[in-house]
Each structure stands twice: as structure tokens, then as C-alpha cells.
Amino acid sequence: MSATRWTAPGGAWIVTPAVAGDRFAKARESGAAVTLVDLEDSVAPQHKDLARERAADFFTTADPAGPLPGIRINSLLTLTGIRDLAALTDYPCRPPLVLLPKVESARDIEIAAAALDADGYAPQIWALIETPRAIDKAPSIVATPRLAGVLFGAADYAAITGAGRTWPALLHARSVLANSAAAAGIAAVDSPWFELGDTDGLRREAELARELGFTGKAAVHPSQVPVITEAFRPTDAELAQARAIVDARTHTGSSITSVRGQMVGAPFYAAAQALTDRTDHTP
Known part of the structure; x- marks a missing residue:
């Protein structure tokens, strides 16, 4: 399977734990533009090895006519992340998109590209920007030639800075990221909305993100996908x-x-x- 058979659209991105193989089909059928299988936050430390094994099936059974499938690995500053990267090189069908968490330097993208790129295979590499240092370094990070786009991680950023997860509290970080991505000519996708019962809040935040220049927004549940898709679709x-x-x-x-x-x-x-x-x- 070649990564070049897909392009990364905007709209809704949905994240599915790699250990929850029974949810793979539902994620693909959610209507999301991008489906990410997750090896990081949604997987407990004792299940990391199992997650790597199960994630391979996410790409083996992917439909090229369906949503773009991708994977979020663990930070490359950890042994777990290095093992994730090594495992991807042995997948029978390699992921078209790889999301790197906790990126604070262009070096992370360069390391991933050096490990993954091969004849006929060069995945889209995306950076998850979720720390104050990453926001400060955003202009240099987005200038990395192999970077396809960035995704904002509001939860981690708010936890580190002590800020609230409200739109006003995180507006500066979002603005810096959207501006840096636009300057580099790459896409920016907004953080998930974590209040599952607040559809109106999700819609408002998605619309604000679109106005700021983001091309899409992550979802943590299939029910959020239609709201995000509608918010990013032009009237x-x-x-x-x-x-x-x-x-x-x-x-x-x-x-x-x-x-x-x-x-x-x-x-x-x-x-x-x-x-x-x-x-x-x-x-």
C-alpha cells in the first residue's frame, strides 16, 4: 500500500485506541476525513506492545477509497516511541500518515523521515504541537521540508501552562500555530472538544477554529464528526x-x-x- 494514494483533507479527524480493534470499522464509517489509530495517550503502558501489533491490522484492512488512515505513535524522546517507529517499518501495509506527539524541534520530523522513508513510501508526517516550547519554536518546526501539517494539543498545553481550555485562554497559542502553518504553506488541525454532551460548544469552537485558519478539528467520539464536518464545509x-x-x-x-x-x-x-x-x- 502506497502512502501516495491518499491526500490529507480537512474536516474531522477521529482518534481510535489501537487496542480497541472492535472500533476500527466504526471509525472508518464515522464520516471522518482522517482516521487515526492511537498508540499514545489512549493506551496504558502495559498494553503498548499489544497496541503496536493490533495497529498493523488498521492499515491492512484500510480502503483506499475511504478516509485517510494514520497512526499516532509515542514521543520519539521515549523508548516506547522509538519502538513504535521501528515497528512501523515492518508493517505489511505502512501508514500513509504518521502523527508525532510532543514535538518541540524539527529534529523529530527529520528522525521520523529518516527511519520511515523508503523506495515507494514517504508518509505524511504531522507534528502534534502541545507545549509552550513548541509554540515558541513553531516557525522553525513548520519550516521542516518533510512536515505535512500540524495538530494543536490543547489539553497538554493547558495543563503545562495552567491555562483554562477555553477559547480566549488558548487563543494566542492557536493564533501562533495557525499563522506559522500558513506561512509554511501547510495545514493546521485544531484540538478535540472534550465535552461530549455539549454539541453547541463543539460547533462554536469548530467555527472559530475555521475562522482562524485551521482546516479541520480532531474528534474524540464518532458523534462529533458530523458537527465538525459541517462547521468546516463552506456554505x-x-x-x-x-x-x-x-x-x-x-x-x-x-x-x-x-x-x-x-x-x-x-x-x-x-x-x-x-x-x-x-x-x-x-x-
């Missing part, structure tokens, strides 16, 4: 406006023109073109 009105701007620029060739009563120039055109491209290339 009919937004898409119609974007297509009108693209059409106007194509036909007028003007750097500044008027579309439906709105003055638009090059930045508006670039944003509209990006929106229509993402929509037209999403299955």
Missing part, C-alpha cells in the same frame, strides 16, 4: 460568492473589480480560488 452562499469572484477575475482580468456589491482584489481572488479548489477536489 452554499460562501461557495457561490467564491465562484463569482473567480469567474469575475477570469473574465475581466482586472486586479480590482466588484462582485455582488463587494470590492475585491488579489487577496480576495486568492482566497476564493483556494476555497473552490478545496471544494472541487474533495470527494
Whole structure:
């Protein structure tokens, strides 16, 4: 299985414990754009070896026409993480996407790429940014050539800083990460919403994340996937406006023109073109 058969879309990412093989099918059928099998936080220390073994089946049975499958390994600063990395090289079907937790240096991405890249195989490597040091180092981390995107880890960041997990408390960290990712031309995915019973809160936070420039948001339960997917999907009105701007620029060739009563120039055109491209290339 080649990693190049998939591209990483935005929208909802769902995380499934590697030891819970009975949940694999449900994760794939949740409607998420990306399904991550987890070797890290959701797996107890005594079950790490078992998790590595079971995770291999997650990719052996993956459908290339379905959601992008990936894996979150343990930190490469731990022996467990090094064992995870070594195990991936022996999987009969290797993961198209690898998420590295606790990244605080570009070196983590370089180590993972050196260990994993092989003839016909170069997985998307994503960094989980979840510490104050990682936020400080974000510009240098995102500049790493083999990095495909970043995911914000609100829970760990809040625990380390003593901040609340509210939107205002974490706005600075999110803004730094979204800006750094945009500057490097890579995607940024927002942290999960942990209050399972608060659908309205999830929707509000997903909409705010999209406005800030995030391309998706992680989910901790299948019930959250439709809410996240809807929040990151452009409305009919937004898409119609974007297509009108693209059409106007194509036909007028003007750097500044008027579309439906709105003055638009090059930045508006670039944003509209990006929106229509993402929509037209999403299955």
C-alpha cells in the first residue's frame, strides 16, 4: 500500500485506541476525513506492545477509497516511541500518515523521515504541537521540508501552562500555530472538544477554529464528526460568492473589480480560488 494514494483533507479527524480493534470499522464509517489509530495517550503502558501489533491490522484492512488512515505513535524522546517507529517499518501495509506527539524541534520530523522513508513510501508526517516550547519554536518546526501539517494539543498545553481550555485562554497559542502553518504553506488541525454532551460548544469552537485558519478539528467520539464536518464545509452562499469572484477575475482580468456589491482584489481572488479548489477536489 502506497502512502501516495491518499491526500490529507480537512474536516474531522477521529482518534481510535489501537487496542480497541472492535472500533476500527466504526471509525472508518464515522464520516471522518482522517482516521487515526492511537498508540499514545489512549493506551496504558502495559498494553503498548499489544497496541503496536493490533495497529498493523488498521492499515491492512484500510480502503483506499475511504478516509485517510494514520497512526499516532509515542514521543520519539521515549523508548516506547522509538519502538513504535521501528515497528512501523515492518508493517505489511505502512501508514500513509504518521502523527508525532510532543514535538518541540524539527529534529523529530527529520528522525521520523529518516527511519520511515523508503523506495515507494514517504508518509505524511504531522507534528502534534502541545507545549509552550513548541509554540515558541513553531516557525522553525513548520519550516521542516518533510512536515505535512500540524495538530494543536490543547489539553497538554493547558495543563503545562495552567491555562483554562477555553477559547480566549488558548487563543494566542492557536493564533501562533495557525499563522506559522500558513506561512509554511501547510495545514493546521485544531484540538478535540472534550465535552461530549455539549454539541453547541463543539460547533462554536469548530467555527472559530475555521475562522482562524485551521482546516479541520480532531474528534474524540464518532458523534462529533458530523458537527465538525459541517462547521468546516463552506456554505452554499460562501461557495457561490467564491465562484463569482473567480469567474469575475477570469473574465475581466482586472486586479480590482466588484462582485455582488463587494470590492475585491488579489487577496480576495486568492482566497476564493483556494476555497473552490478545496471544494472541487474533495470527494
